[in-house]
Amino acid sequence: MPFEYLSCPRCGEKVRAYRNPVPTVDIIIETPDGIVLIERKNEPLGWALPGGFVDYGESLEDAAVREAWEETSLRVAGLRLLGCYSDPRRDARQHTISTVFIATAQGTPRAGDDAAGLAVFPSNKLPATLCFDHRKILDDYLLVTGLSSD
Incomplete structure (x- = not known):
């Protein structure tokens, strides 16, 4: 059911x-050494793309830049759209719709915000298991960019 009933106060x-x-x-986030992934500090635990919730009044692009900075300490550039992911089961906590961007960054990433850790992975050495639907997202990314996961 798409709605429920509340009582007027x-x-x-x-x-x-x-x-x-x-x-x-x-x-x-593409760097010269590979793709930046964070190790989540909060449930669900594991490796994930940097990201998060869009704040009220914030554009999707601004949210992506902010989340990249908060979770990796990297300033990103060249933001471009990969796609949107809306499977109601993509996040067990609630139904989310994610807009996924690709960007480049220079510098040394550092874990911040809700990241317990951070690593840069070459496209052919990505973790097999990722949180949410991030494995599918990265598979789509590899297909679109022509990079290999082998």
């Missing part, structure tokens, strides 16, 4: 409350 009348997917962004 003034009159007690039942009011329909819609449940909508939550917008998120993920970002594939």
